[in-house]
Every structure is written in structure tokens, then in C-alpha cells.
Amino acid sequence: MPFANYKLPEGLLDHARKEEIIHRTTEMFVEYFGEAVRPFTMVLVEEVADGGWGRADETLTLEKMGFPSKHA
Structure with a gap:
């Protein structure tokens, strides 16, 4: 059975984008x-x-990756 597991930062994608990935x-x-x-x-x-x-060895955040923070 083919299996793919994507791990993405929380809040980066909406439902439609997740469906597209699937x-x-x-x-x-x-x-x-x-x-x-x-x-x-x-x-x-x-x-x-x-x-x-x-x-x-570095914790990643949306801000560090150049995405707007969802808490801003």
C-alpha cells in the first residue's frame, strides 16, 4: 500500500490545499x-x-522560515 506522510507547520495550509496535496x-x-x-x-x-x-539543531518557526506568524 503506497503511503505518504507530510508534516507541515500548523496553519500554513487551508483545507483546499490539503485536499490538493492528497x-x-x-x-x-x-x-x-x-x-x-x-x-x-x-x-x-x-x-x-x-x-x-x-x-x-535549530528550532524552526514560521517566522524563521519567512512566513507571517499566525499570532502577529
Whole structure:
């Protein structure tokens, strides 16, 4: 079963954009593996609280990544 797990900062995407990610990811798997995988494809879009993740020993926030803060 194809599976994709996206982890994105909380509040970055609205419902429509999340749906688009799910549809486009499913289509990618179908193009690669064939139509038979469509009913078994799982796409998980998870939101991570701002500041709840890091890279290269640094906590990341929307502000640090150049996005407007949702608390501003």
C-alpha cells in the first residue's frame, strides 16, 4: 500500500490545499504503480505546532522560515 506522510507547520495550509496535496499525491502513486493502487493509497497531512520541529539543531518557526506568524 503506497503511503505518504507530510508534516507541515500548523496553519500554513487551508483545507483546499490539503485536499490538493492528497489528490496530487494519489495521482503520482497511480501514475507510478498503476490504477490498482488507488483504493489502497494513504496520504496523511499532519500539522506540527509552530516551533515544534527543527533542523540542523535549530528550532524552526514560521517566522524563521519567512512566513507571517499566525499570532502577529
